[in-house]
Amino acid sequence: MNIIKIKTSKNHTKNLISVFFIITAMQLGGCANLGVQPWERDLLAKDEMALNADAVDIGLDEHIYFSKEGTSGGRSFAGGGCGCN
Amino acid sequence: MQLSKSKRITTLLATATCTLLNAGVQAQETKSENDWQFDTAILYYGETDRVSLLEGVVSATKDFGDQRVLNTKLVIDTLTGASATGAVSQPYAQTFSRPSGDGQYTTSPNELPLDDTFKDTRVQLSANWTQPIYKDTRVNLGANISREYDYLSVGTSVSAERDFYNKNTTALFGLSYQFDSIDPVGGRPIGLSTMVVDEGQFGAGGAGEDAFEAAFDQTRITDTDDKSTIDALFGLTQVINRRMLVQLNYSYSTSSGYLNDPYKLLSLVNNNGETQSILHENRPDSRAKHSVYAQTKYAFDNAVADVSYRFATDDWDITSHTIDSKLRYNLSESDYIQPHFRYYQQSEADFYRPYLNDIDALPAFASADYRLGEMTAITVGLKYGHKMNNGHEWGVRAEYYQQDPKNAGFENIGVLANQDLYPSVKAFILQFSYSF
Numbered sequence: 235m236n237i238i239k240i241k242t243s244k245n246h247t248k249n250l251i252s253v254f255f256i257i258t259a260m261q262l263g264g265c266a267n268l269g270v271q272p273w274e275r276d277l278l279a280k281d282e283m284a285l286n287a288d289a290v291d292i293g294l295d296e297h298i299y300f301s302k303e304g305t306s307g308g309r310s311f312a313g314g315g316c317g318c319n
Numbered sequence: 320m321q322l323s324k325s326k327r328i329t330t331l332l333a334t335a336t337c338t339l340l341n342a343g344v345q346a347q348e349t350k351s352e353n354d355w356q357f358d359t360a361i362l363y364y365g366e367t368d369r370v371s372l373l374e375g376v377v378s379a380t381k382d383f384g385d386q387r388v389l390n391t392k393l394v395i396d397t398l399t400g401a402s403a404t405g406a407v408s409q410p411y412a413q414t415f416s417r418p419s420g421d422g423q424y425t426t427s428p429n430e431l432p433l434d435d436t437f438k439d440t441r442v443q444l445s446a447n448w449t450q451p452i453y454k455d456t457r458v459n460l461g462a463n464i465s466r467e468y469d470y471l472s473v474g475t476s477v478s479a480e481r482d483f484y485n486k487n488t489t490a491l492f493g494l495s496y497q498f499d500s501i502d503p504v505g506g507r508p509i510g511l512s513t514m515v516v517d518e519g520q521f522g523a524g525g526a527g528e529d530a531f532e533a534a535f536d537q538t539r540i541t542d543t544d545d546k547s548t549i550d551a552l553f554g555l556t557q558v559i560n561r562r563m564l565v566q567l568n569y570s571y572s573t574s575s576g577y578l579n580d581p582y583k584l585l586s587l588v589n590n591n592g593e594t595q596s597i598l599h600e601n602r603p604d605s606r607a608k609h610s611v612y613a614q615t616k617y618a619f620d621n622a623v624a625d626v627s628y629r630f631a632t633d634d635w636d637i638t639s640h641t642i643d644s645k646l647r648y649n650l651s652e653s654d655y656i657q658p659h660f661r662y663y664q665q666s667e668a669d670f671y672r673p674y675l676n677d678i679d680a681l682p683a684f685a686s687a688d689y690r691l692g693e694m695t696a697i698t699v700g701l702k703y704g705h706k707m708n709n710g711h712e713w714g715v716r717a718e719y720y721q722q723d724p725k726n727a728g729f730e731n732i733g734v735l736a737n738q739d740l741y742p743s744v745k746a747f748i749l750q751f752s753y754s755f
Binding site for chain 2 (some may be wrong): 268269270271272274275276277278280282283285287289290291293294297298299302303304305307308309310311
């Protein structure tokens with residue numbers, strides 16, 4: 235009656251990584267036609283289109299998830315920060 | 320002459336509009352020069368029967384022109400309530416020593432052991448300065464300090480970003496260094512040492528107390544310990560078309576030093592699942608993490624969609640997937656609603672054990688912290704925002720967050736078969752924000 239740890243297969247993770255990189259490569263391949271002229275930035279220039287719109291909300295959420303989950307960071311530096319319980 | 324002037328204006332316009340797009344603090348709402356922009360918020364986070372947190376934020380941003388931007392941020396939070404210790408529940412009452420060694424707490428039969436002594440206040444200050452150094456190239460310098468009763472964290476970061484192809488592509492490279500110092504209440508427990516519990520074996524009176532203290536001190540190291548974290552971040556931002564942009568980040572993070580949670584425990588049980596003693600957890604003293612983060616934003620006529628995905632993996636064997644999506648829908652010129660959905664899934668660390676069996680040899684590392692176990696979590700939320708006539712903006716956000724720890728293939732032996740070893744954690748989040 236030892237503790238038996240049945241490792242579930244983690245192969246699906248490898249498959250997901252492959253799919254992710256293929257998609258990324260396909261997107262980058264089309265880069266030649268990407269982008270806009272400076273006068274076409276009316277929508278992109280809106281505050282809500284900034285990648286870190288609601289920066290204060292994001293900071294608060296990242297503190298919660300940093301404290302409660304096994305992974306942190308990705309969007310920016312993961313860092314250390316607190317002895318959160 | 321006329322041509323070069325109009326060209327210069329075009330360049331100026333391009334620079335001005337692009338500034339708004341760049342990742343980093345300069346994406347904050349820019350008001351006229353020499354004005355401070357304040358973003359403030361207060362957040363309540365409450366778990367059912369467990370931790371509750373009240374957190375206030377004041378972020379102040381000043382645009383000095385020429386893409387030179389200063390952001391300073393003050394965060395104060397206060398935490399109270401009970402936290403799962405990692406010990407398993409039992410069909411009988413269990414007594415634990417408090418982390419300080421002063422006093423005990425007892426949990427009822429079939430009740431998950433929670434340490435209800437947590438009460439902490441944290442103050443965090445951070446500053447970030449953005450400075451253009453060369454044509455289309457900027458440098459961000461950051462510093463932060465965070466202090467709580469048993470924890471001090473100081474850090475610094477530097478990153479450089481450069482625009483290419485008519486500012487449609489931005490590349491970023493950054494490094495950060497974080498130094499944390501930990502001084503737990505009652506000292507640091509020796510990894511996998513047995514918790515000393517006074518059950519009368521030390522005798523009564525002063526002599527008994529002294530004997531308990533001597534035994535308790537045997538399991539503790541009293542001076543502070545620390546950990547260092549170095550992060551490297553590579554980022555690429557690409558404008559796809561008039562409505563869409565994407566960001567792709569790769570980050571590497573390596574930590575070394577004291578990575579234990581000094582307050583987390585493990586139950587050592589017999590073959591019938593009955594607790595024989597309580598051990599202090601022990602984690603490896605280094606960890607290396609990799610993550611890939613992709614985010615896209617799309618502007619509809621009356622809405623903005625923000626979808627991101629993060630894949631993370633590390634040498635503790637924790638692999639996680641996170642999907643986060645927000646849809647900001649403008650009800651009018653001044654009002655919007657923003658539904659939010661987030662899904663998180665992680666696999667367990669290779670040294671995660673819900674409990675240890677006393678017929679097995681002690682492993683080198685073990686933790687029963689559910690945050691290192693297999694779990695899924697969801698967040699659903701809604702925000703309402705309103706811009707007033709004077710340009711000030713307020714918002715209110717309500718969210719529900721639920722964590723569902725899973726059994727990663729461990730057997731529930733003996734009496735543990737009737738215990739809930741993986742209870743869900745349910746939390747409610749309420750936030751009010753005001754910007755001016």
